[in-house]
Amino acid sequence: MNNKSDVLIVGGGVVGLFIAYYLNKKGYEVTIVDEGPMKKAASYGNCGLVSPSHALPLNSPKLMWKATKWLMKPDSPFYIKPQLNFSMMQWLTQFALNSSKASIERAMHGRHNILQSSRQLYDQFLAEEKINCDWNDKGILFLFKHEKTFYDYEKVNEKLISEIGLAAKPFAEKKLIDFEPAIREDVFGGFLYENDASLKPDKLITSLNTLLKERGVNFKDGVKVNTFNTQKDQVSEVITSNGEKLKAHHYILAGGALSPLFQSQLGIKIPVKPGKGYSITMQSPKYSPKVPCIFEERKVVATPWGNSYRLGGTMEFSNYSTVLNNKRLNALKKGAAEYLKEPFSESEYEEWTGWRPMTSDELPIIDFSTGHKNLLVATGHGMLGVSMAPGTGQLIAELLSNQKTHINPAFYSLKRF
Numbered sequence: 198m199n200n201k202s203d204v205l206i207v208g209g210g211v212v213g214l215f216i217a218y219y220l221n222k223k224g225y226e227v228t229i230v231d232e233g234p235m236k237k238a239a240s241y242g243n244c245g246l247v248s249p250s251h252a253l254p255l256n257s258p259k260l261m262w263k264a265t266k267w268l269m270k271p272d273s274p275f276y277i278k279p280q281l282n283f284s285m286m287q288w289l290t291q292f293a294l295n296s297s298k299a300s301i302e303r304a305m306h307g308r309h310n311i312l313q314s315s316r317q318l319y320d321q322f323l324a325e326e327k328i329n330c331d332w333n334d335k336g337i338l339f340l341f342k343h344e345k346t347f348y349d350y351e352k353v354n355e356k357l358i359s360e361i362g363l364a365a366k367p368f369a370e371k372k373l374i375d376f377e378p379a380i381r382e383d384v385f386g387g388f389l390y391e392n393d394a395s396l397k398p399d400k401l402i403t404s405l406n407t408l409l410k411e412r413g414v415n416f417k418d419g420v421k422v423n424t425f426n427t428q429k430d431q432v433s434e435v436i437t438s439n440g441e442k443l444k445a446h447h448y449i450l451a452g453g454a455l456s457p458l459f460q461s462q463l464g465i466k467i468p469v470k471p472g473k474g475y476s477i478t479m480q481s482p483k484y485s486p487k488v489p490c491i492f493e494e495r496k497v498v499a500t501p502w503g504n505s506y507r508l509g510g511t512m513e514f515s516n517y518s519t520v521l522n523n524k525r526l527n528a529l530k531k532g533a534a535e536y537l538k539e540p541f542s543e544s545e546y547e548e549w550t551g552w553r554p555m556t557s558d559e560l561p562i563i564d565f566s567t568g569h570k571n572l573l574v575a576t577g578h579g580m581l582g583v584s585m586a587p588g589t590g591q592l593i594a595e596l597l598s599n600q601k602t603h604i605n606p607a608f609y610s611l612k613r614f
């Protein structure tokens with residue numbers, strides 16, 4: 198590594214890769230260390246939505262109420278495994294406290310800024326680079342089975358229009374089926390977010406890997422960082438699973454839901470919990486929707502990519518469990534069957550689970566470490582890591598090079614915890 202600007206990134210998921218992309222563009226020499234395998238990363242089997250529509254955080258008094266009912270049901274969209282885990286209890290308490298009007302407003306603005314920036318950066322990135330990721334910019338459809346939930350969302354739509362200028366196009370009853378014939382006749386209505394998009398996440402990662410390798414980014418694949426060694430207020434080196442000592446001017450912790458495992462070693466707080474989700478990938482049903490659909494009452498997503506198709510969703514807090522729970526997998530199919538005429542095909546080729554890196558206020562962490570001048574942390578992107586990754590990469594590159602930032606970094610500060 199040269200003396201000027203070497204950066205070592207721990208984590209080669211979508212966040213780490215976009216950070217490397219923007220640092221490389223600025224001329225930094227970058228190394229990415231990733232323990233793999235790629236399939237274990239949340240960035241692999243997610244639903245691939247690039248969704249500026251998701252400005253509102255999950256935290257809301259309504260959700261807290263619904264969640265208490267869902268907890269009793271094994272196939273509900275939300276589940277917390279009973280556990281005697283003090284830090285999980287703290288996290289949940291904080292999540293509940295963040296349902297106040299002020300916290301929701303703050304999260305909405307912070308999310309909106311980075312989601313909009315990332316959406317624009319995707320356009321720029323895809324125009325400039327040769328990337329094959331089944332990009333579809335025809336929008337995302339939020340579907341409501343019932344009249345009441347549809348009209349409740351109309352109020353949310355009005356709020357988002359008046360507060361941040363984010364508008365969706367409503368379609369009710371017959372107009373909805375005319376727009377998307379794959380939807381069942383008994384689904385009441387939907388809202389189309391025309392500026393939303395989607396992509397195939399594993400293709401994006403593979404393409405980005407290839408591009409970065411061609412540009413000289415150094416990859417240490419299948420290598421785990423075990424230890425961050427520090428001296429005073431600096432990280433001095435990392436020690437890897439094969440005993441190597443790797444040194445850099447700057448270090449970036451972008452390990453997704455695994456990032457908090459370094460908290461005690463680094464003596465800093467990274468209050469991120471793994472929010473387990475599931476997906477099933479299959480060949481497209483013959484009658485599949487042309488844009489991704491979110492089945493709002495069931496919190497299940499269907500994403501079509503030409504020949505392939507994925508159902509995904511559910512949020513489970515069961516620590517770092519990797520067990521594929523059949524009840525939850527079946528709930529994805531059951532949920533989709535309430536909205537689509539042909540909700541899945543019989544040709545399943547992958548059942549998958551991954552951990553979303555969840556913060557309790559639904560804002561990511563993109564900041565210098567509170568204890569080390571040459572360490573940055575980029576994690577906590579929750580349900581929106583794909584949607585927020587380019588903005589995160591750009592922001593980290595600006596922070597690291599001490600440049601004016603394109604969005605206000607205060608929203609993503611580590612000190613807020």
Ligand SMILES: Cc1cc2nc3c(=O)[nH]c(=O)nc-3n(C[C@H](O)[C@H](O)[C@H](O)COP(=O)(O)OP(=O)(O)OC[C@H]3O[C@@H](n4cnc5c(N)ncnc54)[C@H](O)[C@@H]3O)c2cc1C
Pocket residue numbers: 207208209210211212213230231232233234235237238239240241242243244245246247248420421422423451452453454455456472473474475476509510550551552553554575576577578579580581582583584585
């Ligand atoms: C079911 C599901 C559906 C989702 N759908 C969407 C969606 O539609 N749109 C969207 O925007 N987001 C979605 N998400 C969220 C999104 O997948 C995550 O926010 C995002 O992938 C997080 O990216 P990351 O790079 O931070 O973490 P990861 O993808 O988990 O990557 C972290 C990487 O760090 C590596 N690592 C960790 N610790 C170490 C170590 N000590 N040494 C070396 N390497 C290490 C890991 O190997 C891993 O590769 C979904 C998530 C799930 C589970």
